[in-house]
Amino acid sequence: MEGMDDYSRLFNELDSQALIELGLVLGGAILLILLSQKALNWVANRLHGQYRFRVFALVPLARLAILVAAIGMAVPIVIEPSLRNMITLLGAVGLAIGFALRDYVSSLIAGVVAAVEMPYRPGDWVEVEGTYGEVVHVGMRTIEVVTPDDDLVSIPHLKIWDSAIHNANNGGDSLQCVADFHLHPDHDAQRVTEALRDVALTSPYLRFDRPVAVVASEQSWGTHYKVRAYPVDPRQQFRFVTDLTLRGRAVLGRLGARPVQVPVTPGNAAS
Template identity: 35%
Template sequence: MSAINYQFYLLAQSAGDAAKETAEQTREIVSKITTGKIAQGVFILLAAYLTLKILDKLVLWLSERIAKEWRLRVKQFLPFLRMIVLTTATVVLMNLFLNLSKENILAVTGTVAVALGFAFKDFASSIIAGIVGLFESPYGVGDRIKIGEHYGEVVSYGLRSVQIQTPNDNIVTIPHNKIWTEALSNSNAGALEAQVVTEFYFAHEIDVNLVRKILYRVAQTSKYTALKLPIAVVMTEKPWGSSFKLKAYPLDARDEFIYQTDLTVRAKCAFAKHKLSYPRMFDVENKNIS
């Protein structure tokens, strides 16, 4: 046998030995797959899916039928319950199809980590951010948040993403990894109330003290106002007129836009009675209102 042929023989033998070793390792990690195990696996997946659906409906149903101050606290349990169900299902499936010795667990963990790192980088990043979010709590179910250009109430907290319901009743799904790169604004952070800012504009010659009294009174007498929280009227001067911001809290953050409408309608009725003048159209069109 020539030297070249002998080298090829050694290479082929090495490749064959490596393939045999890989096959042996695979057989050691993966247990014997039978029809019964497949049926059990399908049953576990269906059970986990149904459990998640039941949990979602049960927790949301319960949160809407208890005292308002407990509604958001009950909803906060939903992400943790979902994570427990998913983790349990994953562990049971791994025990069913894998021989989970100490060495095999390390091998599977390393393989999965490499696969996720290269093939599912964004997916893995979203899951990690979701798990971190459970403990840091930048938002939870029931919170009113803004991520990027999207604003609304958090209605679902999944392992990979969060779903918010916008004021236009659209459901927007946002991956958790957006918290790494996007600014996040949370209006109520688990509280039932969230501040609502209502803006009003007037000409320079109006009675400033009268406007402040009217706005304060309008907020104080609204049936939606949480009177235990502060009411503030803030004024700034603009080239085109005077800008007023009425800052107050509704009893329930869900009433944000109904509350804002109630304040605006009742305030405008009071302004009309006192014949308070608004900025002239020429000034508004040629100046930037901010």
């Protein structure tokens, strides 16, 4: 009860004048936010290039500044601005902020761990929870990954606590690519294996000091072939796989090896 009395003494009695002042502060803040958004959007739409995007970026900053100013004006109306009250209020606000920012702090700590263990570096090709791309920046809280579709994705470091980090090249320039072929069982497996190996060895993107492997696995619908090889540069991986796939299909067609439609079932969805 004594603690409740301490918190009750924080607040002033809200008479009609205080309510009017709070209403004016709230109304003024809403009006300023609307005016600032319209004004900045009007200016941005008349600019070009980077200047346009920089002005657009000021919209949330202006809104935040107005809200902070409004809160700063409203607090003395509601709370008696004494030293004791301010200390009590700041303690409660600090506890609330600390609880709200626990994931942010966790990401910062995970960033320190990542700097020591180095599960990823700039230039690595990583996959985290289905997002695959090249790491272009490692910050204190997040890493920035550019996907094959040229999307910039920010991934918080805290993912290293409970998610698998798939690193395709691990700080080096050696990245294995896989081209898949699904064939009807009626074919000459030896000739297909040799032909797919020749396709990889004649690719202009092939890195010759790394091994080339053709792996076959028998499935209920036919035979699944995987051509595993390494491009000269990790950034060539998609052109490399495309080259292997297109020329491989052409060679298999000349050999009479027919492709087969793979049924989508839980057993072979990941194969």
